[in-house]
Amino acid sequence: MEGALTARDKVGVQDFVLLDAYTSESAFLDNLRKRFSENLIYTYIGTLLVSVNPYQELGIYTVSQMELYQGVNFFELPPHVYAIANNAYRMMCSELNNHFILISGESGAGKTEASKKILQYFAVTCPMTEALQIARDRLLLSNPVLEAFGNARTLRNDNSSRFGKYMDIQFDYKLWDGSNQRPSLMKDFEQFCINYCNEKLQQLLIERTLKAEQAEYEMEGIEWEPIQYFNNKIICDLVEERHKGIISILDEECIRPGPATDLSFLEKLEEKVGKHAHFQTRKLAGPKGRKRIGWMEFQLSHYAGEVTYCTQGFLEKNNDLLYRHLKEVLCRSKNRILKDCFLVAELENRRRPPTVGTQFKNSLSSLLEILISKEPWYIRCIKPNERKEPNKFDDLLIRHQIKYLGLMEHLRVRRAGFAYRRKYEHFLQRYKSLCPDTWPHWRGPPAEGVERLIQYIGYTPEEYKLGRTKIFIRFPRTLFATEDAFEFSKHQLVARIQATYKACLERRVYVKKRQAAIRLEAHWRGALARKAARRRKWAVQTVRKFIKGFINRNQPLCPDNEEFIVFMRKNYILNLRYHVPKNVLDKSWLRPPGILENASDLLRKMCTRNLVRKYCCGITAERKALMQQKVVTSELFRGKKEGYAEVLSHPFANSRIDEGDINPKVLQLISNEKIQYGIPVIKYDRKGFKARQRQLLLTQKAAYVVELAKIKQKIEYSTLKGVSTSSLSDGILVIHVSPEDHKQKGDTILQCEHVFEAVTKLVMLLKRGNVVNVAQGSLQFCISPGKKGTIVFNTGPEELIYKDKNGQLTVVSVRTKSS
Template identity: 55%
Template sequence: AVSARDALAKAVYGRTFTWLVQKINQSLAVKEEIYQSGKASTVIGLLDIYGFEVLQNNSFEQFCINYCNEKLQQLFIELTLRSEQEEYETEGIAWEPVTYFDNKIICDLIEEKHKGIISILDEECLRPGETCDISFLEKLEDSLGGHPHFVTHKLANGKIRRVMNREEFRLLHYAGEVNYNVTGFLDKNNDSLNRNLKEVMCQSDNQILSHCFRREEVFDQKRPEMAATQFKNSLMKLMEILMSKEPSYVRCIKPNDCKQPGRFDEILIRHQVKYLGLMENLRVRRAGFAYRRRFEAFLQRYKPLCPETWPNWHGPLADGVSTLVNHLGYKQEEYKLGRSKIFIRFPKTLFNTEDALEAKKPEIVLTLQTSWRGYRERAKYKRIRHAVIVIQSFWRGMKARRRAKRRREAANLIRKFIKGFIYRHNDYCSENEYFIDHVRRSFLMKLSKNLPKSVLDKNWPTPPPSLIEASEHLQRLHLCNMVTKYCRSIQPEWKKQMTQKVAASEMFMDQKDSYPMSVPRLFLDSRLEREHINLKVVQTLGNDKVQYGVTVVKYDRRGFKRRHRQLLLTNTFAVLVDRTKIKQKIDYSALRGISVSALSDGMIVLHMPNEDKKQKGDIVLHCTHVIELVTKLALMANKTNYVNISSGSIRFVIARGREGFIDFTRGSELSVVKGKRGHLLVTAPYINNT
C-alpha cells in the first residue's frame, strides 16, 4: 500500500508537471500562419544545464545529472573537434590531427543496451525474487568488472579501498572520478504504477488529471519504463534537437570548491580546462583555417578583382578560384584548395582581399554613376524650371492678397483702438476689450523689464486701474520669489549662523541688556580649540562628538566657591569637565529649564530634576558668552521655550528640600559675591546700548 501510494504521488506530480511544460511550450511556439506570412524571425533557444556534481554522498540523482553532462560533452566533441577534423578530411586537406579525449566509452558504459548500467538497473528492478541494492552492485561487478572506467570496493586496489565504501561504485567521468552509493537506486528507479490506479485517475473529475492519465494506458500491455530509462529517452530526444541546430557554447569554470569569492584554485581550474576539451578545441582551431567558403560563393564575391574572372568565369569553379588567388598573390602557406571549398589560414589574408574589393568597387560603378547622374540632373533641371514658373505666378498673386488683407486688418485695428479709448472708463465690454487688453499687456511687458532686483527695492510701476489687484498679487509673489532665491543662495554655515541668531533674537530681544552687544558678533562653532580639550575626555565621550565648547565658572551651591570648568555640548547631552575628567553629565531630556537675568551679567542657572535624593541640584554657571552659550544649548536640547529671563532674583535648588537665590543689581563693574543673607549677590555693569 505504501509503495502504491508513493508511485501514485510521483505519477500525479510528474504528469501534471509535464502537462504544464507542454502548455507553456504550446503558448511560446511560433504559429504556422506567422511562418506563412513571412513575419517570423529566426528562433533562438537557450539551454541552461546543471553542472557536474561531486558531493559527499552521491546517489541516483547525481548519477543522472552526470550522465547528462557526459552526453552534452559528447555532443560538444562531435560538433566542434570531430566535425572540424572530419571537414578537413572530407575536403582532402592535409594537416596533423589533434588527439582529444572522447568520452563515448563512458556514455556507452551507462546507456548501452543490455550491457550498460541503466539496462542492468532496469533488469534488477524487474526480475522476480528478492532484489536489493547490494545485489544490483554485485551484478554490476559481474558485468562491468573489466571496464577501465568502472571501479568498486571489491575490484579496487588497496589504496582506493581505503576511500570507498562497500556500497559504492566509482565512475571515471570526463570531469573526474565520482563515487556513487547504490543505496536507494532500486527504489528511486522503480516507478511502476498499477493499472487499477491509472483507471481510477482516468475517471477523475479534474480535467487536468483525466487528461494526464489517458485511458489507452489501462489496456496497454507494454511494460512501463523505469525512471532511468525515461531520463535516458528524454536525453536522447534533447540530443536529436541539439544535433539538428547550430549550437553555441558558454563554458562555466568553477573557481574553487569552497564557494568563496575572489579565490581561484589553480589545480581545480587546470583540471576543468583539461577535461572540458578546451585545450583540444584551441589546438584544432589554431592548427586549422580561419576562413572557408565554397568555390561558387568565393568566386561570385571576389571575381571583380581579376580581369580573367570578370565579369563572368565560364570554366570549372576550381580553376576559376585558382586563377583568382594567383592574381591576388596568395602564397602557398596562406590557403588550401579542397574538393569543393577554399580554406584560408590567416585572417589577414582575407582582410587584404576585402580591402582590395572595397577599393575596386568605385571603379566598377563609375560608368553607371556617370550615366545616372547626367540623366538625374537633366530631369531635375526640368522639374525645377517648371516648379519655379508655377511658384512665381502663385507667389505674386499671394503677395497682392496679403497686402490688401494687412491694410484691412490695420484699418480695423485702428478703429478698435480709438473706440476702446472712448469707452475706456466703462466696464469691460466688446467696445473697449481690445484697448484694455492692450493697456494690460503693455503694463505687464513694462513690468517684466523693470522688476525690483532686491528685497529692499520698493520701486514698482504704477498699474492701470484694471490691473491694481493683479499688480498687488504680482508684487507679493515677486517678493516671495526674491526671498526664496535669497534663502537658497545662503551657504550652510551662514544659514546655521542666522538660525542661531534668529533663535537668540526670539529669546533675548528687549529682555536682556547684553543682547544688543551680541548682535553684530558672529557665534563661533566653539570657544575651545581642539587641543585644549583633554584626550581622555574625548575618548570617554566615544561616538558623541563635541559640537561646542566654552570655558565657564561653576559656583558651588552651598558656599558659592568658584571653580573653573569646561562646558562641552554634544548632540544628546552636555558635560562639565575639570581638566582631565568629566565632573557632571547633563542629559538634555532631563533639563527642566534655563534661567538668566535681564541684566548684562553672564550668570546661567541650569534647572535639573530634584525628585531623586541623589540629585545634586541645579547648576550655577558664569560665562562671558552667555547669549551664545544659552542659544546653542537651547537649540541642541530643544528647550528654546524653557529659557526664563528674570528681572529680579533667580531661585535655584541646592538639594532636595533646600533652595538658594541669586540677587541681581546694577553697578559700575561686574562682581559676584556671597551676600549677608546667604544669597549670591551679582552686580552687573551699566551698558549704553544707544
C-alpha cells in the first residue's frame, strides 16, 4: 500500500484513513472520484472495503488475480474484494474461529456481484476434493436459482435482489446456503424494516470497530483514548425496546380489541414516544417542521439522516399472516423445498402467530447473534449513477450513499486514534534505507531498529507511539513525508547500486583484460624476438649478397650479381614513377644506373610520346584554332616586338566588339559579308595626325574602318599591300594599300589595344605570307599618291603620340620590364 502513496495526487490514497482531512465529506468524495476515474473501484477504510460499481468489465477478476492475492498480507497489495476473502479465510484457518463478510449498499450497487466474486475466489483457491468440488458447484449454481425466484426489476436495478441473502460456508467440506426471501420492499412499512435493519448493522459495525481498536491498543500496550462518535443505540431502542418501542406499540394496536386504525397507531406513538429526541410528527413538530411532515406521517432521525414514514397500511402489513390451512397444504407438498419452508410444529401451536414486525425483529436478532459470534469483514457497495453508465460519477447520488452507509462515521472512529500502524519488521524492511544505522542490515531487534530509524528521520513524540509489535503513526502527512523520502532515497540507492554493480562488472572485465594483455604481451614479445632474430639473419645474408653483387655489377649477368641487378631494376622503376614528367615541356628525367641506360632511353621516348598523344587528344577544336592563331603570332612577332611573351599567356578573343555595338546601318551595308573580327581603334589623319574614334571590322573579303553609321574606308584584301608595326610596345598599326587602287587616298594609321591579336586576325584572313613588317625606329607610309610620310618610334617615361616640329608622327612608348 505504501508504494502507491507517491501517486496519491493523481489516483488518491488506497485507504481513506490516510486522508489528512478525514472529517471532510468533500475530501472523501474527491478521493473516491480520483480512484474511480482511473478504474480503481476499491478503497479501504482500515479493513472495510468500499466498492464502486464500474458498470463495465475491468479484467480484474481473473484466475491470475486470485492467485496474486492468495496468502498475501492484507495491506501488501492494492484494495480488492479478493483481499477481503483471502484474509478472512487465512485468519479463520490460523485463529480457528468463524468469520463473516457483510455486504451492504443500495439496489444496483453491486452487492450480488461482490458475493459472487467472493464465492468464486473460495471455489478456486481453497483446497479441493471431489466432495468439495460438488459442494462448490452447488453453491455457485444456487445464485441463478435464488435470483430467478427472488429478483425483480425496480426503478434502480433491472435485476434487483428483493431478499436479504445469508450464506453460511462451513470449511469442513460441507457447504450449505440458506436465504431469507421477503416480498418487494418498496413501501413505507418495508422501508421502516430495512432502515431498522441498517441501524442494527451500523451499531454492530461501530461497536465491533471500536472493540477491535481497543483490543489492539491493549494488546500493543498503548493507552486507550476515548473516541467521540454517534451511538445509534438510542434509535435501535426507539424501534425495538420491549413494551416501549415502535414495533411493540404497533403489535399492541394490531391485537387490541375494538377498532384500530393507522391514525390511532400514530396517536399512540405520539402518546408513548412523543418526547423522544429522534421522533417527530406534524403535531409535535414546530412551525417549520410541520410543512415537511404529513398528518399520517412520523419522522425518525436515523444515523444517516431524517426519514419520514407514512403510517397508512402499517397495521395491514404487520398483520399480513399466511392462513393456517394454506400452511397445512404446503406442509404436505411433495416438493421438498416448499415442505422444508414450513414446520409441522407451527401447525400444532394454537397460539396467535407473531406479527410481521415481531418476526422481522426476532429474525434480525438471530442474525446479529450469529454475526456477533464471528469475526467481521465489511464491504460497502456504492452505485456511481442512476443510469448504470460506465465512467460517470454522480456527486449528489454518491454523497447520499456515503451518508446513509455511515462511511464518514466509520472513518472518524477508525481515525480517532492513529492513521497508520504496521509491524516493526515490515516498517523497518521498507524504510531502513533512510537511516545509515539500519542500512543495509539491522542486526538487533526490529523494535530498536524502528526507534533508531524514526529518531534519525525526526519524528516528534506526538506523531507516533511504539507498541509491543507495531509502530502507530497518528498523522497521514507523517507517513507521506516518510514515503516521499523513501522514494527519493530509492532513486539515489538505485543509482548507487547501479554504479557499484557497474564498477564491479567493469573491474571484472578490467582484470580479465589485464590478464589477457599480460599473456598476449608475453607471447607477442617472444614472437617479436624470434622475428627480429630471423630478420637479422636475413639482413646479414642479404647484405653479403648485395656487396658481392655491387662488386660484380658491371659483369655479365651471373649468380653473383643477379639479385643486385634485379633489385637495381626494381628500385629504379619504383623511383621513376615519382619523377615522370607531367607535360611535354618538362624535360627532366631520373638518371639511370649504367646497366639500365638503354632501357631508360626507351622508357623516356615512350613517356614523351604518350604525353604528346595525351596533350593532342585533350585539345578541342576551339583551342586548336586559338593555338593556330598563336602560331601565326609567333611567326610574325617572336623576337621582333616587345610584349610578345605576355601575349602568349592570354588567349585571343573571337571579337572585341559585340554585334549589338555595331550600327544597324553598317550591318545592312555589309550584310552580304560575315564579320569575322571587330575591335575599337583610333585612326590618325594622314596629314594633321588628328585622332578619331573608329571601329575596325574584318570580313572574309575586306577590312572596314567605320565611324558610327558610316563606312569611312573599305580596304579590299586584294589591294592590301602590307601591314607595318613597330618593334616597341605601342599599339600602332599601319595598313598599306596598293597605289594602283585609285579608290584609296593613302595608307591607314590605326592604334588599338590588342595589336598582336588584330594583326594576326588580319594576316589569317589575307591568307598570304610576308605581309607584316616590324619596323625598327621609324617607318614610311603613303600620305597620298607620290607623297610619303614618316612615323618615328621612341621610348620614354610615359606613352605619347604627337606631331613633332618636323611634321612627323612621333610615338613614345614605355619599355616593358621583360625587354
